[in-house]
Amino acid sequence: MRSLVFLVLLGAAFALDDDKIVGGYECQRHSQPWQVSLNVGYHFCGGSLVNNLWVVSAAHCYKSRIEVRLGEHHINVNENTEQFISSDRVIRHPQYNSGTIDNDIMLIKLSKPAELNAYVQPVALPTSCAPAGTMCLVSGWGNTMSSTADSNKLQCLQIPILSDRDCNNSYPGMITKSMFCAGYLEGGKDSCQGDSGGPVVCNNQLHGIVSWGYGCAERNRPGVYAKVCIFSQWLVQSAVMRSLVFLVLLGAAFALDDDKIVGGYECQRHSQPWQVSLNAGYHFCGGSLVNNLWVVSAAHCYKSRIEVRLGEHHITVSENTEQFISSDRVIRHPQYSSWNIDNDIMLIKLSKPAEINTYVQPVALPTSCAPAGTMCLVSGWGNTMSPTADSNKLQCLQIPILSDRDCNNSYPGMITNSMFCAGYLEGGKDSCQGDSGGPVVCNNQLQGIVSWGYGCAEKNHPGVYAKVCIFSQWLADTMNSN
Ligand SMILES: [Ca+2]
Ligand SMILES: [Ca+2]
Numbered sequence: 001m002r003s004l005v006f007l008v009l010l011g012a013a014f015a016l017d018d019d020k021i022v023g024g025y026e027c028q029r030h031s032q033p034w035q036v037s038l039n040v041g042y043h044f045c046g047g048s049l050v051n052n053l054w055v056v057s058a059a060h061c062y063k064s065r066i067e068v069r070l071g072e073h074h075i076n077v078n079e080n081t082e083q084f085i086s087s088d089r090v091i092r093h094p095q096y097n098s099g100t101i102d103n104d105i106m107l108i109k110l111s112k113p114a115e116l117n118a119y120v121q122p123v124a125l126p127t128s129c130a131p132a133g134t135m136c137l138v139s140g141w142g143n144t145m146s147s148t149a150d151s152n153k154l155q156c157l158q159i160p161i162l163s164d165r166d167c168n169n170s171y172p173g174m175i176t177k178s179m180f181c182a183g184y185l186e187g188g189k190d191s192c193q194g195d196s197g198g199p200v201v202c203n204n205q206l207h208g209i210v211s212w213g214y215g216c217a218e219r220n221r222p223g224v225y226a227k228v229c230i231f232s233q234w235l236v237q238s239a240v241m242r243s244l245v246f247l248v249l250l251g252a253a254f255a256l257d258d259d260k261i262v263g264g265y266e267c268q269r270h271s272q273p274w275q276v277s278l279n280a281g282y283h284f285c286g287g288s289l290v291n292n293l294w295v296v297s298a299a300h301c302y303k304s305r306i307e308v309r310l311g312e313h314h315i316t317v318s319e320n321t322e323q324f325i326s327s328d329r330v331i332r333h334p335q336y337s338s339w340n341i342d343n344d345i346m347l348i349k350l351s352k353p354a355e356i357n358t359y360v361q362p363v364a365l366p367t368s369c370a371p372a373g374t375m376c377l378v379s380g381w382g383n384t385m386s387p388t389a390d391s392n393k394l395q396c397l398q399i400p401i402l403s404d405r406d407c408n409n410s411y412p413g414m415i416t417n418s419m420f421c422a423g424y425l426e427g428g429k430d431s432c433q434g435d436s437g438g439p440v441v442c443n444n445q446l447q448g449i450v451s452w453g454y455g456c457a458e459k460n461h462p463g464v465y466a467k468v469c470i471f472s473q474w475l476a477d478t479m480n481s482n
Helices: 002-013 164-170 228-253 404-410 468-481
Strands: 035-039 043-051 054-057 067-070 083-092 106-110 135-140 155-160 179-182 199-202 205-212 223-227 275-279 283-291 294-297 307-310 323-332 346-350 375-380 395-400 419-422 439-442 445-452 463-467
Touching: 043 067, 043 199, 043 205, 054 205, 135 205, 164 179, 179 205, 205 228, 223 228, 283 307, 283 439, 283 445, 294 445, 294 468, 346 468, 375 445, 404 419, 419 445, 445 468, 463 468
Parallel strands: none
Antiparallel strands: 035 043, 035 067, 043 054, 054 106, 067 083, 083 106, 135 155, 135 199, 179 223, 199 205, 205 223, 275 283, 275 307, 283 294, 294 346, 307 323, 323 346, 375 395, 375 439, 419 463, 439 445, 445 463
């Protein structure tokens, strides 16, 4: 394994027999628009774009700085479809083992978003693991062992996923839970892996990453691939949460692209009198007053002590309508998961009752769940991506609740029962979430809490919200017993 993988690492520069697509064919140009070439002055590994900022590859392809080349077909010729983007950071799986090649997966964050077009498109992450027998397509610029096929042009190959039994028999004692085999046991043709780090796509989902194997096209030596489906949580934690939620936490103080109301408008003053700003010396999250003692927000906004600011419109100007009340206690949902952002709800008890008046009013909790298509209003002080809109003034945006199907398709494998999507799939406008923790109000009831999402106003990446209606019992019990 070591002799193979470390040689594979060197990639095309050394043109070894071990890293080839054999018996394949030149892919139709740009038919695999998620395929990227990792370059350090030469092509050395493949990878897969999974959204406009992140590429998945193999951990054994690690280098601290990588140029990611997207929109490629012929890697030695300029085709006017390429985007070359340097890495911002490269994250190997923390349990990657270079001895056993276990957990051979790595994330590369791009230094700027890729422009998505006909040549550059992300591939979906798997919603479940694919069974043996599933046909997949592996692609790469690994050499071809053929004097006629040109490995500077992207090569494609159809391969079936093999059973765990066949895989273990091929490599006794070497296959871990993070690996699967694919290819043809008879050898001789079509049984070789592509470039290390490159994609194995089955039913339009990224199921494998080219990892290792003995030789090439040898009998009983199929290719071994990293099993992407078991890494969903790690991918989410690393790619979604780190880039989005942990930055979102910092809120308006840092003015990041990830936490904005786009295409909205300045709310009519005090038209959302339940909206609060959570402050820790600066505004960092939104929340909703649900009675004179309790505020609902997102669990990922947790801090042990919070100043709740009610009656706000312009958060940096005194308007004589504000009440600033410190928290008495802050209670996250006990099943909140920072891994997949499940159950992202939190209660804040005020240290004294809010004075209810024209500017400060509670919002009703939901009496039932709202169906897809319901129009709602999301509000917050998240930035606006607009040079004219002032995000110090409360921003409002109308958004429809999306179907579970559209939501799951937008974020395969990542949507739990405690989440829903709302916004516009076409992207580009009106599809961005407001402040984390802030309200989504539909028919005068608090149905959602701003939770997470990829980027902002991006096509097919609507905002994801905590589904308040499923927490009615927890909310009632917690408020009664505290
Ligand atoms: Ca090219
Ligand atoms: Ca104010």
